[in-house]
Structures are given as structure tokens and as C-alpha cells.
Amino acid sequence: MHITVIGTGYVGLVTGACLAEFGMNVLCVDLDEAKIAALNRGEMPIYEPGLEDLVSRNVAQKRLAFTTDLEQGIGVSLVIFIAVGTPPADDGSADLSQVRAVAADIGRLMNSYKVIVDKSTVPVGTGQLVKAVVSENQALKINFDVVSNPEFLREGSAINDFMRPDRVVIGTESEHAAAIMKDIYNVLYLNETAFVQTNIETAELIKYAANAFLATKISFINEVANLCEKVGANVQQVARGIGLDGRIGKKFLHAGPGYGGSCFPKDTSALAAIGRRAGEPLAIVEAVIAVNQRQRQRMVEKVATLLQGGFEGKTIAVLGLSFKPETDDVRDAPALYLINAMREAGAKIRAYDPEAIAACKAFYSEDEVFYAADAYDAATEADALVLMTEWNQFRYLDLERLHGLMAQPVFADLRNVYDSEKMRGLGFKYVGVGR
Numbered sequence: 146m147h148i149t150v151i152g153t154g155y156v157g158l159v160t161g162a163c164l165a166e167f168g169m170n171v172l173c174v175d176l177d178e179a180k181i182a183a184l185n186r187g188e189m190p191i192y193e194p195g196l197e198d199l200v201s202r203n204v205a206q207k208r209l210a211f212t213t214d215l216e217q218g219i220g221v222s223l224v225i226f227i228a229v230g231t232p233p234a235d236d237g238s239a240d241l242s243q244v245r246a247v248a249a250d251i252g253r254l255m256n257s258y259k260v261i262v263d264k265s266t267v268p269v270g271t272g273q274l275v276k277a278v279v280s281e282n283q284a285l286k287i288n289f290d291v292v293s294n295p296e297f298l299r300e301g302s303a304i305n306d307f308m309r310p311d312r313v314v315i316g317t318e319s320e321h322a323a324a325i326m327k328d329i330y331n332v333l334y335l336n337e338t339a340f341v342q343t344n345i346e347t348a349e350l351i352k353y354a355a356n357a358f359l360a361t362k363i364s365f366i367n368e369v370a371n372l373c374e375k376v377g378a379n380v381q382q383v384a385r386g387i388g389l390d391g392r393i394g395k396k397f398l399h400a401g402p403g404y405g406g407s408c409f410p411k412d413t414s415a416l417a418a419i420g421r422r423a424g425e426p427l428a429i430v431e432a433v434i435a436v437n438q439r440q441r442q443r444m445v446e447k448v449a450t451l452l453q454g455g456f457e458g459k460t461i462a463v464l465g466l467s468f469k470p471e472t473d474d475v476r477d478a479p480a481l482y483l484i485n486a487m488r489e490a491g492a493k494i495r496a497y498d499p500e501a502i503a504a505c506k507a508f509y510s511e512d513e514v515f516y517a518a519d520a521y522d523a524a525t526e527a528d529a530l531v532l533m534t535e536w537n538q539f540r541y542l543d544l545e546r547l548h549g550l551m552a553q554p555v556f557a558d559l560r561n562v563y564d565s566e567k568m569r570g571l572g573f574k575y576v577g578v579g580r
């Protein structure tokens with residue numbers, strides 16, 4: 146089967162490479178010429194474990210190719226995945242301009258029956274919008290079906306998540322299109338992966354509800370962490386104590402600097418906007434967003450309190466820039482929020498991340514932030530160190546060496562990686578979150 150994926154970003158590239166691995170012939174299209182040229186040279190535009198091998202193997206076996214030629218992309222394939230961005234608009238709703246543009250192109254260029262699959266995260270009603278835009282732009286009436294097939298991969302384990310998903314959601318009004326989708330995911334079907342078949346609107350809402358629920362767990366545990374600090378409890382033990390209850394589950398109960406990344410902030414805002422527009426405001430989701438904003442600000446105050454005199458004239462080492470380990474994605478990363486606030490308050494920043502420095506330079510030039518060669522370089526002469534992202538290499542730092550390098554041994558562990566007593570025993574002025 147020939148498949149085209151339009152939008153070769155995080156989701157488009159992983160989808161394309163994994164579907165090629167499933168045995169499909171996949172063409173990935175993007176309007177970013179530099180990105181496509183790099184991919185055609187074998188260079189990955191993102192850091193994602195295992196992606197480079199998967200892409201190069203499938204390119205070598207001629208099941209995967211990259212182009213900017215949309216006409217070719219639409220012409221050759223039966224199934225067209227839309228995987229373009231849906232960034233937040235000013236009012237928090239999802240900006241659908243990229244999806245609309247692609248739908249118009251598909252309508253204009255389609256030459257035969259197509260299954261048009263929305264993989265981007267889009268508000269309820271977008272499937273019907275895509276249908277209308279495709280129809281409006283067709284010169285000749287050609288039959289097509291629209292499917293909502295939301296993606297649940299996590300950055301940092303994207304390939305495994307795509308290849309071994311908890312479930313595949315297929316929202317469509319057409320049994321013919323559903324059968325084609327099951328053919329595409331046949332490998333998973335044979336592995337007895339759960340398939341959830343729904344109408345388009347339900348599939349669209351499943352994606353937002355899933356992300357909002359996960360974000361809710363994070364904001365919930367962050368509020369509990371703040372309470373722990375006031376009453377002398379330990380949030381890690383609370384999380385374990387509640388997480389062992391199978392109805393609650395252990396995951397997403399790590400207190401920290403608030404959720405970030407390219408999905409949770411925008412998807413919670415978009416779901417809240419969908420609720421307001423539908424006349425059914427989602428009070429819990431609105432609260433989750435507010436708690437997250439407050440948590441970010443609390444982290445700034447936490448570091449300022451540790452420093453006593455505040456940030457003016459201080460040098461702060463920031464370890465970790467990506468919003469989580471094993472990715473170089475810094476979109477809406479808590480580290481960037483903190484760096485911004487600390488710089489505004491007069492601090493100088495020495496930052497280090499194993500993979501995300503290049504991405505961070507798009508936000509802060511080398512004149513604005515000193516990018517260190519490693520964690521120890523970042524800590525040199527720093528008045529405080531803030532651990533923002535729990536990369537494995539930050540879990541086993543040589544703490545005595547760090548202590549010796551810093552101007553003041555002040556350590557804000559915003560991911561609760563280290564043991565408080567041990568850190569204080571080593572002479573650090575140490576604080577975690579909720580302990």
C-alpha cells in the first residue's frame with residue numbers, strides 16, 4: 146500500500162518511518178525544504194532514540210522517501226495522513242491554519258479515491274471541516290473518506306510507542322476506510338493491540354481527554370507536593386502510597402516544575418476552549434492549567450528563596466533544557482520559563498543539556514545564555530544549580546566535585562532525583578519539590 150504523510154515533524158517522521166517498517170511504501174512530504182534536504186542526506190531534524198536507524202534502514206530498502214512535492218505525494222497514495230502542527234492560537238484554541246491549507250491542497254490535487262487521515266491533534270469538528278474544505282477545493286467530484294486517527298506517542302520513546310501502542314483509535318463514518326486503516330495497522334491487529342473504533346468526533350475528543358487526564362495527574366500531585374512542604378509530609382511517599390492502588394496507578398505522579406512540552410500545555414488549553422465554545426466549561430481542566438502556571442512561578446520563588454538575596458548579580462547553573470529526558474524538544478519547556486524569569490530578575494545563566502542546546506539557541510543566543518560543555522562546566526562558579534530535566538547522566542553526578550566547583554553549594558532539585566539527607570550531609574543547601 147502507498148501512503149503519504151504530510152508534515153514531517155516529530156509525529157509525521159515517526160509515523161512515516163514506523164509505517165514503512167510495517168511494510169508500507171511511505172512518502173513523507175513537508176514544505177520545509179531544508180528539513181527535506183537534510184532528511185535526504187540522512188540527517189535527522191530531531192533527536193529521538195532509534196529514529197535514525199529506522200529511517201536509514203527503510204530508506205535503504207526503498208520503502209521510505211522524502212519530498213517537498215505535494216502533487217506527487219497526493220497522486221501516488223491511497224491513504225494520506227495529515228501530521229502538520231496545530232499550535233495554540235492567541236485565545237488558547239488550536240490554530241487549524243496548517244490543517245486547512247493541507248485539506249485545500251488535497252482537494253485541489255486528488256486524482257482518485259483517497260482516505261484522508263487526521264493524525265494531528267485537532268478539536269472536535271475538524272474532521273467535518275476537513276471534509277468540507279476538501280470538497281470545496283475539488284475541481285471534479287471524487288469520492289473520499291475522512292478518518293481521525295490520533296497519535297499517543299511520547300517523545301523520547303516515540304518509536305516503541307508507535308510500534309507497541311496501548312490502543313489504536315480509528316474514528317470514521319466509513320466501514321471501507323476503517324478496513325483500510327486496519328490493513329495499515331495489520332501488524333498491530335495480529336498482535337492483539339486494542340482497536341477502538343468510533344465516530345470522528347469521539348476519536349478527536351479521546352486524544353484531548355487523554356492528554357488532559359495525564360496533565361490532571363501532574364497538577365494534582367504538584368498541589369499535593371506544595372501541601373507536603375507545608376505540613377511536613379513527603380510527596381514521593383504519598384505518590385507511592387496512592388499509586389500502588391490499581392485504580393490510581395503509579396504513572397504521572399512525579400512532583401516537579403509543572404508540565405511542559407509541545408502537547409500538554411496546548412492540548413489542555415485547546416480542550417478548555419472547546420468546552421467554553423460548546424457551552425460546557427471544563428472546570429477541572431481550567432484548574433489544571435492554572436495550577437501548572439502557578440507551579441512554574443513557585444519554582445522561580447523556590448530558587449530565589451534558597452539564594453536569599455534573590456537573583457540580581459547571581460550566576461545560576463541550569464541542568465536540562467528539554468521538557469523531558471531523551472528528546473531535544475524545548476517547546477514550552479519549564480526550563481525556558483525559569484531561565485526567562487531568572488534572567489529578568491538579573492541572573493546570569495550557565496546551561497547544559499545533552500541534546501537540547503541547539504534547540505535552545507533559537508530562544509537564547511550565546512550572548513544571552515552561556516552554553517556549557519557539561520554539567521561541571523555549567524556549575525563552575527555558580528551561586529546555585531537547578532536540576533530541571535532528569536536525564537540519566539544527571540542522576541549520578543560527582544557531587545563532591547560539583548560542591549568544589551560552585552561559588553555557593555546551593556542545589557534546587559526540581560525533579561527529586563537526589564536524597565535530601567545525603568545532599569545536606571555533603572554540605573549542600575538543598576531543596577526538592579514536596580519533601
Ligand SMILES: NC(=O)c1ccc[n+]([C@@H]2O[C@H](COP(=O)([O-])OP(=O)(O)OC[C@H]3O[C@@H](n4cnc5c(N)ncnc54)[C@H](O)[C@@H]3O)[C@@H](O)[C@H]2O)c1
Binds near residue numbers: 175246297299
Ligand atoms: N510531538 C508529539 O509528541 C505529539 C504527540 C502526539 C500528537 N502530536 C500532534 O501531532 C501534530 C504534529 O506535531 P509535531 O510535534 O509533529 O509538529 P512539528 O511542528 O514537529 O511538525 C509539523 C510539520 O508540518 C510541516 N508543515 C506545516 N504545514 C505544512 C504543509 N502545508 N504542507 C506540508 N508540511 C507542512 C512543518 O514544516 C513541520 O515540519 C500536532 O497536532 C501535535 O499536537 C504531537
